[in-house]
Amino acid sequence: MTNSEFILEMRNISKEFPGVKALDNVTLKVRPATVHAIMGENGAGKSTLMKCLFGIYQPDAGEIILDGRKVDIRNSKEALDLGISMIHQELLPVRQRSVMENLWLGRFPKKRYGIFEFVDEAKMYRDTQEILSKFNIDVKPTELMKNLSASKIQFIEITKAVSYNAKIIIMDEPTSSLTENEVVQLFDLIGKLKKQGVAIIYISHRIDEIFKIADELTIMRDGKVVGTWATHELTEDMIISKMVGREMTSRFPKREATPGEVILRVENLTSANPASFRNVSFELRKGEILGIGGLVGSQRTELVESIFGLRPIASGKIFLNGKEVVIRSPIDAKKHGIALLTEERRSTGIFPDLNIIENTTMASLTNYTGRFMWINDRKRRKDTESMVNLLRIKTPTLRSLIKNLSGGNQQKVLLARWLLTSPEILILDEPTRGIDVGAKYEIYTIMNELTKQGKGIIMISSEMPELLGMADRIMVMCEGYLSGILDRNEATEEKIMRLASKYAK
Ligand SMILES: Nc1ncnc2c1ncn2[C@@H]1O[C@H](COP(=O)(O)OP(=O)(O)OP(=O)(O)O)[C@@H](O)[C@H]1O
Ligand SMILES: [Mg+2]
Helix, strand or coil: CCCCCCCEEEEEEEEEECCEEEEEEEEEEECCCCEEEEEECCCCCHHHHHHHHCCCCCCCEEEEEECCEEECCCCHHHHHHCCEEEECCCCCCCCCCEHHHHHHCCCCCEEEECCEEEECHHHHHHHHHHHHHHCCCCCCCCCEHHHCCHHHHHHHHHHHHHHCCCCEEEEECHHHHCCHHHHHHHHHHHHHHHHCCCEEEEECCCHHHHHHHCCEEEEEECCEEEEEEEHHHCCHHHHHHHHHCCCCCCCCCCCCCCCCCEEEEEEEEEECCCCCCCCEEEEEECCCEEEEEECCCCCHHHHHHHHCCCCCEEEEEEEECCEEECCCCHHHHHHCCEEEECCCHHHHHCCCCCEHHHHHHHHHHHHCECHHHCECHHHHHHHHHHHHHHCCCCCCCCCCEHHHCCHHHHHHHHHHHHHCCCCCEEEEECCCCCCCHHHHHHHHHHHHHHHHCCCEEEEECCCHHHHHHHCCEEEEEECCEEEEEEECCCCCHHHHHHHHCCCCC
16 A cells, blocks of 8 residues: 555556557546546546456556555456446346345345354344444335336446445446436435545536546546646636537537427327326427426326337327327337437447447438339438538447447437437437537527427426527426426526426325
8 A cells, every 4th residue: 555646547548449449558647636627528448447447358568556556457356346336327226126135236234053054144234224224225125126217227227336436436327217306316425425534536417416526537538638627727618628629618509490380199098007197288380499498207208208108008099180189009110200309328229339330320211122022222321421411420340230339329320320210209209318529519509490490399398407508398297197288488497397296296
């Protein structure tokens, strides 16, 4: 042990993938008992750097100094043994196991009877309960992981990291599946960890979060470090321009379209699932962006998935351009010109082992098939290329596998897929989750463009500024009920919050 000023130094790290220099001579220095944030555009190399630290990738060059000592981290187990834990950008817990099994996986407490060794379930239960209550997490140790909400799973994963007595915890976009209330809870927990001397490396695309919890910020661009600053030396505008490498005057483009006639009318829609939404009625106009706000459990996703034919409804009516329609499947929905960009890109959207062209044109294949099932490959490539340029998707080639793209770039491919279907009604569920500020602005601009062409957009978002900045009207849901609709000029964060918790105890 030396008395180094830094608990961690990653020095001159480089890492190359075929066709991409993901990290180019990156140096990162982290102090103990601080939150060190990393920001940067999609594909800047943030996750790759952390995977080098956690032993998932081996850097091509550079060294890692932990507590003043040079270390070699060959795999994740070695990282954990060295006191480094990581909460992944895409969560991968063991779903069919219980909370306590997931927590102690690979290191179950044992007891011996003579030559026999048993898992000490009682101890496992006690230890789990102790840890959960320490962090105010209201879950039973025996609950199955698959029964937990995305946010609970997130908290369990963090608890797990803590239980390894980690000195350094890496959080890669931890709030991407949390709502505002849960984010507060997470920040609370981060505060507690800091007091215990833990260093937290925190990756996020949300600048407001950085100002709330980060002590220092390192900004990356194109695989290089732009610089490291104490957060209080920076302003929002400074962060944005350092990240995108140019000045950006505003986070939202001006809304230009004026809503026209009603394109979609939903009347008393009630889910077939009694625990889900009921009696929801609303209208969407041509050229309008209708935002949907609410907390986890407000059934927003279930509502739009039902309109899209993914989930059965018990009663209620849907009218398109004044005519009643019955939508029993996504195929029906697509025929009627409705597109849905889902929230869970891993499970419902991405085909990891297919390439960018295939993933992008998946929903519009009929545009490319001619007589005799002949596929027009040139046109597919051309359309994909124009989407890659339009959304600035960062990929070495159009034939790269989508699983090798950074998280935010995968999200952009999915958006491209639905844009290519030229929908009349575009439903976006958390469309900019995990997307960097520059690209967000581009997506907002595209939304503007689409509404100018008379398309209607429904956008679910848990980011208040996004709802307030982009929606013409904001409809708020609470526990399956529509609790109110706010006009753009009367909406405030506070009003949305109040409606979002209207029926809550
Ligand atoms: N296993 C891999 N194979 C090939 N290329 C990869 C692989 N992992 C990452 N890359 C590439 O390395 C670059 C950096 O990706 P990385 O995931 O680190 O970005 P990021 O900063 O975390 O972005 P995001 O904000 O979108 O999550 C990207 O161009 C990505 O396509
Ligand atoms: Mg990433």
